[in-house]
Amino acid sequence: xxxxxxxxxxxxxxxxxxxxxxxVTELKARGYRLVQICSxxxxxxxxxxxxxxxxxxxxxxxxxxxxxxxxxxxxPIYPSAYFYENEIHDLFGVxxxxxxxxxxxxxxxxxxxxxxxxxxxxxxxxxxxx
Amino acid sequence: xxxxxxVPFGPHHPVLPEPIHLDLVLEDEKVVDVxxxxxxxxxxxxxxxxxKDFNEFVYIAERMCGICSFMHGMSYCEAVEHIMGVELxxxxxxxxxxxxxxxxxxxxxLWLGLLADAFGFESxxxxxxRIREKILDMFEASTGGRLIFSVNKIGGQRKDxxxxxxxxxxxxxxxxxxxxxxxxxxxxGNSAVNSRLQGVGRMTKEQxxxxxxxxxxxxxxxxxxxxxxxxxDAYGDLDFEPITADAGDCYARTQVRIRELFQSIxxxxxxxAKIPEGGVAVPVRGxxxxxxxxxxxxxxxxxxxxxxxxxxxxxxxxxxxTPTFANVPAMxxxxxxxxxxxxxxxxxxxxxCVSCIER
Numbered sequence: 218x219x220x221x222x223x224x225x226x227x228x229x230x231x232x233x234x235x236x237x238x239x240x241v242t243e244l245k246a247r248g249y250r251l252v253q254i255c256s257x258x259x260x261x262x263x264x265x266x267x268x269x270x271x272x273x274x275x276x277x278x279x280x281x282x283x284x285x286x287x288x289x290x291x292x293p294i295y296p297s298a299y300f301y302e303n304e305i306h307d308l309f310g311v312x313x314x315x316x317x318x319x320x321x322x323x324x325x326x327x328x329x330x331x332x333x334x335x336x337x338x339x340x341x342x343x344x345x346x347x
Numbered sequence: 348x349x350x351x352x353x354v355p356f357g358p359h360h361p362v363l364p365e366p367i368h369l370d371l372v373l374e375d376e377k378v379v380d381v382x383x384x385x386x387x388x389x390x391x392x393x394x395x396x397x398x399k400d401f402n403e404f405v406y407i408a409e410r411m412c413g414i415c416s417f418m419h420g421m422s423y424c425e426a427v428e429h430i431m432g433v434e435l436x437x438x439x440x441x442x443x444x445x446x447x448x449x450x451x452x453x454x455x456x457l458w459l460g461l462l463a464d465a466f467g468f469e470s471x472x473x474x475x476x477r478i479r480e481k482i483l484d485m486f487e488a489s490t491g492g493r494l495i496f497s498v499n500k501i502g503g504q505r506k507d508x509x510x511x512x513x514x515x516x517x518x519x520x521x522x523x524x525x526x527x528x529x530x531x532x533x534x535x536g537n538s539a540v541n542s543r544l545q546g547v548g549r550m551t552k553e554q555x556x557x558x559x560x561x562x563x564x565x566x567x568x569x570x571x572x573x574x575x576x577x578x579x580d581a582y583g584d585l586d587f588e589p590i591t592a593d594a595g596d597c598y599a600r601t602q603v604r605i606r607e608l609f610q611s612i613x614x615x616x617x618x619x620a621k622i623p624e625g626g627v628a629v630p631v632r633g634x635x636x637x638x639x640x641x642x643x644x645x646x647x648x649x650x651x652x653x654x655x656x657x658x659x660x661x662x663x664x665x666x667x668x669t670p671t672f673a674n675v676p677a678m679x680x681x682x683x684x685x686x687x688x689x690x691x692x693x694x695x696x697x698x699x700c701v702s703c704i705e706r
Contacts, residue, residue, distance in 0.1 A: 226429070227640060250559045253651055253668035268640070268651065268668075273577055275640065297558045297676035325705075326386030333394060 229266075229277045234288060237267075240278055241291045244269050249276065251291075254301035256309045258335055263311050267291070282311065284335050292317040300324075310334040349374040354687065358387050362465045362691040365701035369682075369694075376687045381679045389705040396665040401427060401635060401656070404665070405499055411667065412702040413494045414457060415645050417450045420499040423665065425579065426641035426654040427501050433631055437581075439503040441622040444581040445513070446489075446498070447643075448611040448618070452523075453482045454646035455604045455611075458698045459534065462601065465695050466543045474530050478523055485516055503628025513619045520612045531605045535598075544598035548681045548693035551595055558677035561670040562648020563607065564697050566591045567599035574644035585617045597696040604698075634658050647671055647698050669703035 232240055249269040257264040259281065265288065267278040282288055290313050292299040302313045303324040310331030322330070352373050358366030366387040372380035392411055396404055409420030421443050428435065460475035483493045489508050490496035498506045508516075534540060550560075555568040565572060566589055573589035575582045590606045592599035635656035642651055648670030655664040674697045682693060 227638060250556055252559060252649075253673070255653055255664075255666045255668070257655060257664040257666070266653075272572070273574070275642070277640075295557075295559070296680070297673070300672070300676045320382075320384070323384060324386070325389060326384060327389055332391060 227277055228275055229279055231279050234280045234282055234286075237278070237280070238289055238291065238294070241267070241294050244276070245294050247271065251295040251298055254298065254305060256305045256311060256333075258309065258333060261335065263309055263335070265305070265311070285312065287312045287314050289314055290316040307331065308333045351379070356690060360691070362461070362695050363701075364461065365699075367699065367701050367704070371682070371687065371690065373687060378682050378685050378687060378690065381682045383675065383679060385701070385705055387705075388702060392706045393665050393667070396662045398661065400660045401662050402501055404662070405501065406497060408665070409495055409497065409499070411706055412700055414454050414700060415450065415647070415650075415703060416495050417446050417499070418643060418645050418650070419667070420497070421447065422641050422643045422650065422652040423654070424499045424501050425643075426639050426652045427635050427656070429639045429641065430635040430637045430654060430656055431501070431631060431633065433502055433629060435503055436626045436629060437623045438507070438625045439627045440580045441618050442504050442508065442627060443499075444585070445508070445615055445618050445622075446496070447580070448614050449482055449485060451646045452608055452611045453479055453486070455608050456482065458604060459530070459601075462695055463534075465691055466540065468540065471530060471533055474526075478526050478530070481519060481523055485519065488512065500628065502631035503626070505628070507627045513622065517616055517619050520615060524609065524612050527605075527608055534601055534605060541598060543692055544601055544696075545594075545596060547597045547689045548685065548696060549594070549596045550677065550681055554677065554680070555595070558680065559673055560648070560677045561673045562645070563600055563603040564674050564677070565648060567603045568595035569593045574642050574649045577642060579643060581618055581621070584621060585614055587614055597692050600696040634660055635662070645670055647700060647703070648673065667703075667706060669700065669706075671697070671700045672704050674699070675704065
């Protein structure tokens with residue numbers, strides 16, 4: 218399972234984005250439930266953390282993607298994943314492919330589209346939306 | 348094939364204390380599909396962590412929601428304390444446990460009142476909220492606030508409760524326990540009430556696991572999982588077992604929450620009997636660096652508080668996966684196949700907290 222592991226308290230496993238579906242399929246077969254999917258904005262990338270649990274043991278899979286890089290949905294494996302994935306799409310603008318339920322940006326009714334997305338150079342210079 | 352029609356449910360509806368919108372696709376009276384949309388009260392609170400000092404952010408964390416306020420603030424503090432390696436004084440851990448259990452009682456009683464109101468039992472609604480007022484009075488006496496307490500800080504508690512106050516609370520809880528038995532017998536034994544709850548919105552144990560649901564919604568389907576068993580705060584010193592029911596319907600969810608009210612009273616009694624003397628906070632110096640996921644059992648179920656810190660006074664990320672967020676996909680699935688008249692009960696028995704979903 219582990220491609221590279223760090224930080225014991227988080228039980229974190231760093232993976233490559235293209236191996237996500239294989240890893241998640243394996244976890245499902247081992248009885249893990251999906252706990253959450255979290256996106257974090259880094260300086261120039263997005264960090265996606267998928268949390269799974271069996272009883273009380275927590276396991277986190279993590280990888281990073283660049284702006285515009287597509288991520289495959291895990292909702293065909295865990296049906297509730299579409300809710301987390303639509304949230305990440307709507308708030309961060311990360312494109313997620315093949316979601317079983319795709320709201321196409323309509324889950325969150327926010328005034329600003331993808332308000333948590335990476336800041337463009339123009340935004341960082343203070344020229345972005347206020 | 349029957350004609351399909353779409354009935355909008357919310358964002359404002361008598362059973363919804365907060366706005367969420369559901370488009371219910373009907374064939375005659377039967378719901379065949381549900382399309383949710385949220386964002387009416389999205390405040391972007393998580394994003395504020397990048398602009399507020401990590402100590403000040405406690406006040407924002409506890410304002411995510413007015414019902415789970417104490418536990419939002421507490422869990423944020425515990426995530427940061429874990430990253431900074433802060434060891435709390437034992438008395439602070441017990442205080443957090445006592446206020447957490449009072450918060451659970453306040454939340455469950457609020458929910459019972461809303462449930463009674465939804466099926467038109469006005470006096471039961473008023474009795475539930477009359478009892479809840481006594482819990483709010485305890486909050487006011489111990490913290491000065493009735494909903495938002497601001498007693499948590501990184502490193503411990505801002506306020507203590509003396510032993511006279513704690514024993515006074517235990518005495519009050521004895522009276523509440525007697526009153527709870529009376530309303531519990533109506534909620535669980537009245538045939539008119541049962542006809543609205545039994546057999547409605549049934550979720551199997553397998554569905555509950557598959558959809559990753561949390562809290563009483565999960566335990567009512569027979570899954571004995573309660574994050575308090577991790578032993579955070581003083582829970583490791585207290586004796587309790589997760590409360591479950593097997594039917595998986597709206598009645599079972601009511602049953603679990605009512606039994607959890609009595610469990611909370613028992614946990615507070617145990618905590619008051621064991622609370623050690625000593626300080627309630629330790630000084631904290633420096634800035635956090637690292638990341639941690641704190642898990643707690645809120646009234647609505649397991650909540651995950653993720654904090655990522657970079658060694659400055661501003662954090663990189665604060666994210667809360669609230670129990671309602673985890674429960675919505677299963678709720679939507681259960682609605683499919685229900686009659687339109689059953690929808691309000693189904694929505695209400697997951698005890699949705701929309702402020703928590705949207706943050």
